[in-house]
Amino acid sequence: MDNENKALGSACGQTCSEILPARYDPAAVETWLEDMAKDGWQLTGFDYRFFRTAGTFERSEPRPTRYRLTPLTRKEKEPDAEQRELCELRGWRYAAAISDSFHVWRCDDPGAPEMDTDPVTQAEGYRWLRRRVWRSYLIDLLLVALLFVIVLALPGNGRGFLLNMSENDAPGEFTLWCLSIVGMTASGVGTIRTLRRLYRRLHTGVPMDRPAPYRARQWRTRVLWLAFIVGYFYIVCNGLFNADRFHRMDDDPEAMARAWYVDVTDLNPSLTEADVWRAYTKQLELIPRMYQVDHYAADTSGVVTDSAHTEYYRLLTVPLAEELERELVEYMTTRSHYIDLTACPVSTLDSFYWGRGDGRQYAVARLGCAVLTVEYDGPADLRDHPEALAAALAE
Numbered sequence: 204m205d206n207e208n209k210a211l212g213s214a215c216g217q218t219c220s221e222i223l224p225a226r227y228d229p230a231a232v233e234t235w236l237e238d239m240a241k242d243g244w245q246l247t248g249f250d251y252r253f254f255r256t257a258g259t260f261e262r263s264e265p266r267p268t269r270y271r272l273t274p275l276t277r278k279e280k281e282p283d284a285e286q287r288e289l290c291e292l293r294g295w296r297y298a299a300a301i302s303d304s305f306h307v308w309r310c311d312d313p314g315a316p317e318m319d320t321d322p323v324t325q326a327e328g329y330r331w332l333r334r335r336v337w338r339s340y341l342i343d344l345l346l347v348a349l350l351f352v353i354v355l356a357l358p359g360n361g362r363g364f365l366l367n368m369s370e371n372d373a374p375g376e377f378t379l380w381c382l383s384i385v386g387m388t389a390s391g392v393g394t395i396r397t398l399r400r401l402y403r404r405l406h407t408g409v410p411m412d413r414p415a416p417y418r419a420r421q422w423r424t425r426v427l428w429l430a431f432i433v434g435y436f437y438i439v440c441n442g443l444f445n446a447d448r449f450h451r452m453d454d455d456p457e458a459m460a461r462a463w464y465v466d467v468t469d470l471n472p473s474l475t476e477a478d479v480w481r482a483y484t485k486q487l488e489l490i491p492r493m494y495q496v497d498h499y500a501a502d503t504s505g506v507v508t509d510s511a512h513t514e515y516y517r518l519l520t521v522p523l524a525e526e527l528e529r530e531l532v533e534y535m536t537t538r539s540h541y542i543d544l545t546a547c548p549v550s551t552l553d554s555f556y557w558g559r560g561d562g563r564q565y566a567v568a569r570l571g572c573a574v575l576t577v578e579y580d581g582p583a584d585l586r587d588h589p590e591a592l593a594a595a596l597a598e
Contacts, residue, residue, distance in 0.1 A: 240263075254431060363533070364526075464515060
């Protein structure tokens, strides 16, 4: 244990807490506990708060102490009285349990015999533990995947996956969920492989290697735990800080110069001047560029004669753009405006859908990886100006 953590433990009433280096590597955990005892810290139990497993220690006289881990069997929480008595007669006292995995025993007598002298018999406990861990990780992975579907992929208010993501996700949220699933899968596979190798080793009569290295793994566990905590609170709290919202950009001339939208002067050549009323932007992993722009023109008395609300999306791939286009057409037809959008063949666009309702015109257009929707109120017919939409989609 480093000096800073020792000082912290001493300042907190002669107790301290240290994160477990490797939950399913008994030799590494035993070595870690023995090194803590040499430094004057004896194990008192384990703490499972804040999404990690940590050993709790109290200050004692530095002395060599042996620790051994034995797998829990079935649903047992603690060893029975008979087992404790037999172990105490051999110099081993029960110290604590690591939840759903191991009993921890300690021995202060260097002359006491080892707890397990037959690796083949010891292997039987690890065979059952390996099955238990496999089931546990599989259930956890399925729960995380289900939560991912509910939070990200499950359509909200009739929206599809991409459209729901564009409205409700914060930058990095999709990546964090994917990393969580990949990390849990990798951790589960690695743990099962570790237990399988240990079982095969013991089953062939070869005992564990002690002492075992653990410091690098403990630092890795700390870093991964800290990353998980940061990611967890980012996902939970991004709504409080409006990280999932579109951000206004019409007061930034440089940002507006990069925005893509339908200009009402391109639809109605009689207009000589138009202006942006509101503009918003957002960036996501699958949709790196999004704009929502309200563009309008007014006559000399200030009455708005033409207005266009454009929502622009540039996606990573053409298949993603095609899926978002399908979701937009379905949503506008069945959930939002309840209008009939008709496919109109246009040579300058990959696809173009048009409809009219509530005195306005609506269109969904796609060109390559870019998709836009337009809600237009004015005298022009959007079907006569596909080049205006193509100009807004081209890059």
